[in-house]
Amino acid sequence: MRRPAAKKAPKKARRPASLSARLVEHATLQARADGSIVAGVGDHAIELGKVSASAATRAQNLHTGLRLDGAVPRAGSTEKEILRVARRLAGLGLLEYRLANGEGDEVVIEPQVPDYWPRPQPLDPADVLVLSRFAYMRRRGNDLVLESPRAGALFRICNPTVAAAMATLSTPQSIRRLRRQEGFPGKELLALLVDCQILFKVEPGSDAGLRPTEGDDDLVVWDFHDLLFHARSTEGRHANPTGGVYPYVGVMAPLPAVRAPWPGDKIDLRSLCDAQQTTPVAKLLRERHSTRAFDDQQPITLAELAQFLDSAARVQANFTSKLDLDDDSPEVTYAARPYPSGGGCWELELYLAVDTCEGLARGFYHYDAGEHALVPLDVRAAELDAMLAGAEFAMGASAAPQVLITIAARFGRVSWKYSSIAYALVLKDAGVLIQTLYLAATDLGLGGCAIGSVNNDLFARMTGLAFHVEGPVGQFALGRAAKPEAGS
Numbered sequence: 001m002r003r004p005a006a007k008k009a010p011k012k013a014r015r016p017a018s019l020s021a022r023l024v025e026h027a028t029l030q031a032r033a034d035g036s037i038v039a040g041v042g043d044h045a046i047e048l049g050k051v052s053a054s055a056a057t058r059a060q061n062l063h064t065g066l067r068l069d070g071a072v073p074r075a076g077s078t079e080k081e082i083l084r085v086a087r088r089l090a091g092l093g094l095l096e097y098r099l100a101n102g103e104g105d106e107v108v109i110e111p112q113v114p115d116y117w118p119r120p121q122p123l124d125p126a127d128v129l130v131l132s133r134f135a136y137m138r139r140r141g142n143d144l145v146l147e148s149p150r151a152g153a154l155f156r157i158c159n160p161t162v163a164a165a166m167a168t169l170s171t172p173q174s175i176r177r178l179r180r181q182e183g184f185p186g187k188e189l190l191a192l193l194v195d196c197q198i199l200f201k202v203e204p205g206s207d208a209g210l211r212p213t214e215g216d217d218d219l220v221v222w223d224f225h226d227l228l229f230h231a232r233s234t235e236g237r238h239a240n241p242t243g244g245v246y247p248y249v250g251v252m253a254p255l256p257a258v259r260a261p262w263p264g265d266k267i268d269l270r271s272l273c274d275a276q277q278t279t280p281v282a283k284l285l286r287e288r289h290s291t292r293a294f295d296d297q298q299p300i301t302l303a304e305l306a307q308f309l310d311s312a313a314r315v316q317a318n319f320t321s322k323l324d325l326d327d328d329s330p331e332v333t334y335a336a337r338p339y340p341s342g343g344g345c346w347e348l349e350l351y352l353a354v355d356t357c358e359g360l361a362r363g364f365y366h367y368d369a370g371e372h373a374l375v376p377l378d379v380r381a382a383e384l385d386a387m388l389a390g391a392e393f394a395m396g397a398s399a400a401p402q403v404l405i406t407i408a409a410r411f412g413r414v415s416w417k418y419s420s421i422a423y424a425l426v427l428k429d430a431g432v433l434i435q436t437l438y439l440a441a442t443d444l445g446l447g448g449c450a451i452g453s454v455n456n457d458l459f460a461r462m463t464g465l466a467f468h469v470e471g472p473v474g475q476f477a478l479g480r481a482a483k484p485e486a487g488s
């Protein structure tokens with residue numbers, strides 16, 4: 001007698017995952033008797049405005065998780081009030097987002113840019129998705145995180161099947177097909193990953209080559225490590241600690257200022273040169289120093305600024321040259337400037353945030369190095385102030401610099417030619433230019449100071465340029481140095 005065939009257990013219907021917003025661990029939320037809501041971070045209290053008593057009570061849900069995937073709330077409703085509080089908290093970087101199914105969190109989403117708010121993208125079963133070539137997973141402490149320099153948020157993976165699904169998505173998959181597979185991560189997660197450009201839709205008929213444009217032709221020339229380095233080594237596109245925070249004080253001793261000598265017989269150079277005999281260049285190099293305080297009674301003049309830019313950055317010669325690849329290779333144009341540049345690319349542009357300059361209105365300008373002209377850009381006053389304040393903070397100064405020069409790179413000029421070393425070349429070029437700016441300032445009796453941190457996101461907002469098209473890689477404060485105080 002044949003054994004009756006075992007009955008297949010009916011496939012359990014997948015419940016849609018729910019998205020909620022929650023306060024980050026280091027923040028608190030309190031309602032005051034007057035109806036105002038206050039966020040607390042350490043010793044700081046941040047007023048978020050007044051809400052109704054019911055909204056104040058419900059807002060406490062933000063400590064554990066406030067559902068975001070309901071219907072759009074009516075104007076004037078309690079939900080609308082809470083959403084307003086949540087948006088303020090998000091703007092302050094005090095929220096993270098949980099995507100949970102009935103059994104626990106699938107992922108926790110940590111914003112990396114100031115304006116991140118989850119916007120699940122509409123998806124159709126026929127849509128074909130693939131993992132961005134800029135996305136990666138790594139261990140962070142005890143967590144596995146999925147991130148990308150393109151993404152406005154990182155995804156802390158709580159359910160290992162999500163990691164397996166990402167591996168599947170290294171080749172294009174239709175949602176219809178993914179849905180039939182074991183460990184389907186859910187449309188809700190896919191929609192959030194598309195929103196963060198960790199996944200992207202492959203459009204029918206679009207390129208399927210090794211470097212798909214991912215919907216943006218300017219990405220083709222970027223290597224993975226270069227885009228990551230650019231996004232993580234500037235401010236504005238990640239939530240990691242930035243700048244001189246001395247993370248290893250008490251953990252290990254600093255390296256000595258001068259390297260311990262190698263063993264071996266020394267060839268003493270001291271008797272071979274006269275340290276007192278100075279050439280003009282040696283004198284300039286020795287006089288060069290950083291100036292962080294400027295003379296607000298007697299600011300730099302437009303004529304001095306023109307002379308400074310002429311000495312350090314103006315295009316000196318234009319020429320074209322054919323690539324030595326083959327007969328059909330294209331001609332490339334070059335615009336030589338007073339400083340050397342990797343591959344002769346001269347990809348660096350100067351943008352001037354002017355606070356005080358005699359003869360020039362306060363504002364934001366691009367230096368047209370070919371025409372030797374300043375072109376004003378229309379920016380919001382608050383953004384100009386933020387840029388100048390950032391430099392003041394970075395220099396530990398008590399006032400903004402008179403002129404703040406942002407060095408921005410047109411990355412494609414370099415990465416069109418170089419693989420693996422493109423971004424490193426851009427940073428080397430920025431260093432070369434910074435020393436040139438220092439020397440030109442010294443020569444003209446002006447003061448200057450390099451600034452190592454730049455805000456990618458702020459620059460992008462001021463110029464409207466995407467961070468991977470033209471972005472800041474260095475800054476230089478310029479002005480007339482404050483007179484030394486009597487007795488100093």
Ligand SMILES: Cc1cc2nc3c(=O)[nH]c(=O)nc-3n(C[C@H](O)[C@H](O)[C@H](O)COP(=O)(O)O)c2cc1C
Nearest residue numbers: 288289290291292394395396434449450451452453
């Ligand atoms: C790449 C680079 C980044 C710098 N970043 C800063 C900065 O953010 N803030 C600052 O006050 N000085 C900055 N400096 C200036 C240095 O602190 C300064 O060059 C150094 O202390 C030596 O002093 P000197 O320039 O007067 O010789 C930077 C210098 C360089 C070359």
